[in-house]
Amino acid sequence: MPTRIVLVDDHAILRDGLRLRLQREPNLLVVDEAGNAAEAYARIEASQPDVVIMDLDLPGVDGLAATAEIARRWPKVKVLILTGRNEPVEIEMVLKSGAAGFIRKEDASTELVRAIEIVSAGRIYLSTDAASLLAEVVKRKDDDTTTAGPALTERELAVLKGISAGMSYKEIAHELGIGVKSVETYRARLARKLGLATRAELVRYAVRERLVEP
Numbered sequence: 001m002p003t004r005i006v007l008v009d010d011h012a013i014l015r016d017g018l019r020l021r022l023q024r025e026p027n028l029l030v031v032d033e034a035g036n037a038a039e040a041y042a043r044i045e046a047s048q049p050d051v052v053i054m055d056l057d058l059p060g061v062d063g064l065a066a067t068a069e070i071a072r073r074w075p076k077v078k079v080l081i082l083t084g085r086n087e088p089v090e091i092e093m094v095l096k097s098g099a100a101g102f103i104r105k106e107d108a109s110t111e112l113v114r115a116i117e118i119v120s121a122g123r124i125y126l127s128t129d130a131a132s133l134l135a136e137v138v139k140r141k142d143d144d145t146t147t148a149g150p151a152l153t154e155r156e157l158a159v160l161k162g163i164s165a166g167m168s169y170k171e172i173a174h175e176l177g178i179g180v181k182s183v184e185t186y187r188a189r190l191a192r193k194l195g196l197a198t199r200a201e202l203v204r205y206a207v208r209e210r211l212v213e214p
Helices: 012-022 037-047 063-073 088-097 105-120 128-142 154-164 169-176 180-194 199-208
Strands: 003-008 028-034 051-054 078-083 101-104
Touching (some): 154 180
Parallel strands (some): 003 028
């Protein structure tokens, strides 16, 4: 079955361009579109998409607030932020809102399809420049502090790095030569040790602790 997509952007011409681009992909299907948050909620309820491609600059309720509401009402729907903005603080806020990914509109021609594939598989997608900017924010926050996190085992650290790199549990298991169930067990241990429930929180932790390259 193709990945079902709803486009949310207040500029119809941009939605048209995205729809035409995605129509070339046999495994992707644009099922609806909306120009504001209220329309987006109605379209999502009616069409039950897998992925919502969301602009941040919407009239009325902005894209961040809309993303948080979608995450609350339809937790299985993945929101991919596609925006012209590229401020470090906004990237951090995007992850906190519950979005599964962030890319810039200027990178859509080369990154969009891959980003959709990754977020629809339940993983986090950050474009390279977005990951670097997020790392800058985290570094600035940590410049005046020297807190030591909980000790992680070598295997827990390897699983955390795999998660932060956007790998699936199956890919991590193959990389480490262990079973998927074992990866899930290490993931649960990480959640308990670090007090971080979501993949996005684990990614932010790994960047903050400089466990992965931005």
